[in-house]
Amino acid sequence: MNQILRSLAVIAAAGGLLVAPVAACAHTTVNIVASNWKFTPNAIELHVGETVTLRVTSSDGVHGLQSDELGIPMTTITPGTFTTVQVTPKKAGKYVLHCAIMCGPGHPDMTLTVNVVP
Numbered sequence: 001m002n003q004i005l006r007s008l009a010v011i012a013a014a015g016g017l018l019v020a021p022v023a024a025c026a027h028t029t030v031n032i033v034a035s036n037w038k039f040t041p042n043a044i045e046l047h048v049g050e051t052v053t054l055r056v057t058s059s060d061g062v063h064g065l066q067s068d069e070l071g072i073p074m075t076t077i078t079p080g081t082f083t084t085v086q087v088t089p090k091k092a093g094k095y096v097l098h099c100a101i102m103c104g105p106g107h108p109d110m111t112l113t114v115n116v117v118p
Contacts, residue, residue: 027086029053034063034077034099037106043113051088057081063110064100070114074100089116 030052033040046052056065056077063077065085075085099110 027051027053032056035059036061037110039112045115046089048089054085056083061103066100067097092116092118
C-alpha cells in the first residue's frame with residue numbers, strides 16, 4: 001500500500017477521481033536533540049545505501065556531530081535552530097559518535113550510537 005501511495009496521488013476532480021503520478025517520497029528524517037550531556041535518542045538504526053536526513057537541534061548549549069566513516073561533516077548544533085545533514089551509510093556496523101564540541105563536564109560520555117544494518 002505504501003508503495004502505491006508513494007507513486008500515485010488521488011486527486012478529486014469534477015465528476016470523478018483522477019489518478020496522477022507524483023515524485024517518490026522524500027528521504028526518511030530522524031530528529032535528534034542534543035542537551036547537556038546526551039543525545040535523544042541516544043541510538044538510531046540506519047540501512048546501508050538508504051539516505052536519511054538527520055535533523056538536529058540543541059535544547060541547551062552548543063554541541064557538535066561529525067563522522068568521517070558515515071560521511072557526516074562537522075556539524076555545529078545550536079539551541080533554537082534546526083540543522084539537517086543527509087547520511088547514506090555505505091557499510092554495516094556500529095558507529096559511536098561523540099559530541100564534537102567540548103560542552104562541559106559530561107562531554108566525554110555524550111555519545112550517539114548509529115547502528116547500520118544491511
